[in-house]
Amino acid sequence: MKLTLAEPNYLKDSISIISELVNEASFKITSNAVEMVAMDPANVAMVVFKLLSSCFAEYDVKEDTSIAINLNNLKQILKRAGSSDVLTLELDKENKLKIQIKGNTTRTFSLPIIELEEKEQKVPDLSFAASIKTSTTLFNEAIEDADIVAESVVFEAEPKKLTLMAEGDLSKAKIDINDGDSTKIITEGEDKVKAKYSIEYLKKMTGGSKLSNEVSIQLNKDYPLKLEYKSVDKVMLSFILAPRVENE
DSSP: OEEEESOTHHHHHHHHHHTTTOSEEEEEEOSSEEEEEEEOTTSSEEEEEEEEGGGOSEEEOSSOEEEEEEHHHHHHHHTTOOTTSEEEEEEOTTSEEEEEEESSSEEEEEEEOOOOOOOOOOOOOOOOSEEEEEEHHHHHHHHHHHHHHOSEEEEEEETTEEEEEEEOSSOEEEEEEESSSSOEEEESSSSOEEEEEEHHHHHHHGGGGGTOSEEEEEEOTTOOEEEEEEETTTEEEEEEEOOOOOOO
């Protein structure tokens, strides 16, 4: 296989975000995309990543290949690539991942392929009662606001409005995002849909705003949350986050 990216930021930013949640991951390289599905070590969050072949200047894949890599090591190498550099990924004869960064100089790195337990992660089939599309700026600000007062945040969706609520020992925060120009809210029925999630995880996931100006948020009552960031014909990065269930 030989993959060449003229816009390395799609891969660089994605790996930087994913490595906040996952240490090691297996990538499946098929004829039309580089794909990855992985759980974080605590089994609280799932990451689903797809970098489409149309994102590459050269995409030469003879057969489907799976390679497992330490993401922190990969991130450190990709950090060295500037946005105008050309990035090439190849599997060499010693079964290492060869990464070439070409700009004013040509730099070549090789990364060992690691052994991962052969446990294929399946993306769960989820059904949601509320779907929201909003600007990443609005959503990131709301998570930052909630982070000031608490470690978890309650999402409450109703027709025309998404509310985020956080409550600490003394302080409270409430952020209303209304249906309008930059936000579209679709809910099933008139009932409010409410669930609570970890802010620590959400802050890592909102890094997806590097890839897209819009985020898709899907939720249901006391149910996993799905966040999705997309750049058409280029990249898709989504997260599924388990809810925090209160012990009464």
